[in-house]
Amino acid sequence: MSDGGGQSGEALIRLANVTKVFGGSVAALRGLDLALDEGDFISLLGPSGCGKSTALRLIAGLTHPTSGAIRWRAGTQPDLGVVFQEPTLAPWSTVFSNVWLPLRLRGVSRRAAKAPVEEAIASVGLEGFERAYPRELSGGMKMRVSIARAMVTRPKLMLMDEPFAALDEITRFKLNDDVLALQRQLGCTVIFVTHSVFESVFLSSRIVVMAARPGRVVHDIDNRVEVERNADFRTSHDYVERCHWVSAALRNAMEAA
Amino acid sequence: MSDVIGSRAAPPTAATPEIDLEELARMRRRRLERVAAWVLPALVMAAMLWGWDWMVRAYAIPHYILPGPGRVADTLVTEWPSLAASLMITLKTTFLALSLAILLGGGLAVLFSVSRWAELSFFPYAVILQVTPVIAIAPLIFIYVSDVNLGLFIIEEKLVGLLICAWLVTFFPILSNTTLGLNSADHNLRDLFRIYGASRWQTLWYLQMPAAMPYFLGGLRIAGGLALIGAIVAEFVAGTGGTGSGLAFRILEASYRLQVPKMFAALILIAVTGILIFAATSLISHLVLRRWHESAVRRDR
Numbered sequence: 001m002s003d004g005g006g007q008s009g010e011a012l013i014r015l016a017n018v019t020k021v022f023g024g025s026v027a028a029l030r031g032l033d034l035a036l037d038e039g040d041f042i043s044l045l046g047p048s049g050c051g052k053s054t055a056l057r058l059i060a061g062l063t064h065p066t067s068g069a070i071r072w073r074a075g076t077q078p079d080l081g082v083v084f085q086e087p088t089l090a091p092w093s094t095v096f097s098n099v100w101l102p103l104r105l106r107g108v109s110r111r112a113a114k115a116p117v118e119e120a121i122a123s124v125g126l127e128g129f130e131r132a133y134p135r136e137l138s139g140g141m142k143m144r145v146s147i148a149r150a151m152v153t154r155p156k157l158m159l160m161d162e163p164f165a166a167l168d169e170i171t172r173f174k175l176n177d178d179v180l181a182l183q184r185q186l187g188c189t190v191i192f193v194t195h196s197v198f199e200s201v202f203l204s205s206r207i208v209v210m211a212a213r214p215g216r217v218v219h220d221i222d223n224r225v226e227v228e229r230n231a232d233f234r235t236s237h238d239y240v241e242r243c244h245w246v247s248a249a250l251r252n253a254m255e256a257a
Numbered sequence: 258m259s260d261v262i263g264s265r266a267a268p269p270t271a272a273t274p275e276i277d278l279e280e281l282a283r284m285r286r287r288r289l290e291r292v293a294a295w296v297l298p299a300l301v302m303a304a305m306l307w308g309w310d311w312m313v314r315a316y317a318i319p320h321y322i323l324p325g326p327g328r329v330a331d332t333l334v335t336e337w338p339s340l341a342a343s344l345m346i347t348l349k350t351t352f353l354a355l356s357l358a359i360l361l362g363g364g365l366a367v368l369f370s371v372s373r374w375a376e377l378s379f380f381p382y383a384v385i386l387q388v389t390p391v392i393a394i395a396p397l398i399f400i401y402v403s404d405v406n407l408g409l410f411i412i413e414e415k416l417v418g419l420l421i422c423a424w425l426v427t428f429f430p431i432l433s434n435t436t437l438g439l440n441s442a443d444h445n446l447r448d449l450f451r452i453y454g455a456s457r458w459q460t461l462w463y464l465q466m467p468a469a470m471p472y473f474l475g476g477l478r479i480a481g482g483l484a485l486i487g488a489i490v491a492e493f494v495a496g497t498g499g500t501g502s503g504l505a506f507r508i509l510e511a512s513y514r515l516q517v518p519k520m521f522a523a524l525i526l527i528a529v530t531g532i533l534i535f536a537a538t539s540l541i542s543h544l545v546l547r548r549w550h551e552s553a554v555r556r557d558r
Contacts, residue, residue, distance in 0.1 A: 057448075060452055061451075062448055062452065082449060082452055084445045084448075084449075086445060088446055088449065090446065090464070092467040092468075092470070092548075092549045093467075093549075101463070104463070105453045105459055105463070106453070133548055135551075135554065
């Protein structure tokens with residue numbers, strides 16, 4: 001098993017010996033060491049309770065470590081884009097206003113936001129739906145709006161917390177392709193929490209396998225591939241073999257718990 | 258109030274010639290129901306009026322005990338000048354109390370959502386005010402109130418008392434519903450606002466207030482009716498006569514004089530006012546929520 005981290009200069013973000021304890025007794029994470037490089041697509045893979053979502057919340061700054069430190073290369077947290085498991089749209093707002101929200105909170109007027117918002121909506125393939133309300137959209141379309149909202153600020157780092165877990169497989173495959181295309185377009189780093197081996201192998205250049213009770217890293221897998229990640233890759237022998245490999249690592253992680 | 262979906266969903270008729278029997282039956286049933294929703298209550302009303310009228314005639318009941326509907330209608334016309342003046346007074350009290358309830362109830366709810374300490378400190382007292390019958394507090398209120406001088410104009414003592422009583426029963430549904438609504442904003446959306454560095458004010462304005470809107474409007478529909486009830490109850494307690502008196506006093510006055518038809522006429526005005534207030538608040542709620550909230554969205558099936 002090769003180590004995917006730390007191969008190029010200083011890491012974008014470094015979690016040093018991070019422990020997070022809830023309510024004084026439940027250790028969601030214990031002694032987590034993780035260095036994440038710029039430009040990587042990193043999957044955090046593990047069973048429920050392994051602290052992968054907690055790790056994401058720590059990186060987002062929504063909660064703080066009980067002990068240990070989170071260090072950013074630039075000293076401060078860069079612009080973030082966040083996609084949750086649910087689309088998490090404001091039902092009272094149109095698609096346009098939902099995507100406008102991150103800019104609006106920074107004081108960007110509707111007129112000034114028009115170009116970037118429409119660009120983001122177009123890049124997830126929802127041109128013409130600007131004036132629609134979330135309840136008029138399908139689950140997959142709502143998730144696209146959520147992604148458009150996350151990318152409208154052109155973030156350096158995209159955090160995705162099991163974004164496609166609630167979708168059907170056909171929609172999920174399509175959105176997997178879209179996310180890869182968007183990462184290429186934005187050139188951002190992605191941290192992707194998932195419990196799907198297949199999704200993590202298809203998407204990520206690095207797979208961090210975590211175990212539960214307490215949450216910790218048990219495997220760190222380099223999953224860079226030479227070919228393009230497309231439908232051919234999904235049906236290739238190489239892909240199947242990698243899935244085998246990661247499945248074994250995940251099984252191992254669950255036994256370790 | 259029809260056509261909620263608007264332009265987005267195509268109507269099932271016209272464009273689609275393929276309609277099976279089941280679909281046809283359902284469409285017919287729906288059309289029938291729409292008509293019946295108006296016709297059936299009207300028929301019930303007609304039957305009740307007829308039964309009332311028949312009973313009064315058949316048993317020769319004197320009009321100072323139970324007047325027939327025709328006599329009540331006549332009284333409504335002949336006594337209109339005095340009744341209309343009183344109606345305006347009651348309406349003024351009702352709408353002032355409702356406005357105060359929206360301002361103070363809503364304002365207090367916002368304060369509670371901003372400060373948990375304020376909520377913990379004051380909410381129990383709001384509950385106590387709500388559960389104590391206003392009719393039991395009203396006589397005390399009328400002892401202590403005096404004219405309020407607002408500089409531009411003076412609110413006279415009696416109106417102040419009426420407003421306090423009506424406000425006491427009106428503000429709680431707005432306060433409690435709005436508080437619930439402000440606290441029920443989606444937690445992931447709250448996280449998103451934090452990640453984007455939203456200020457307290459931005460979170461309140463762009464997230465909590467829209468999320469609270471359906472709850473607030475639900476409270477408003479209850480409060481509208483309660484404002485009228487509060488105004489009437491307060492008028493009964495205040496009990497002062499003269500030109501500046503509301504419908505409740507007209508009922509009291511008519512009962513002392515055994516003018517039973519006038520009592521009915523005033524009662525009808527109060528009931529109609531209540532229905533109109535409910536219809537108006539329902540319409541406002543529908544107009545505000547129709548684009549996005551489940552309660553106001555019509556489903557095809």
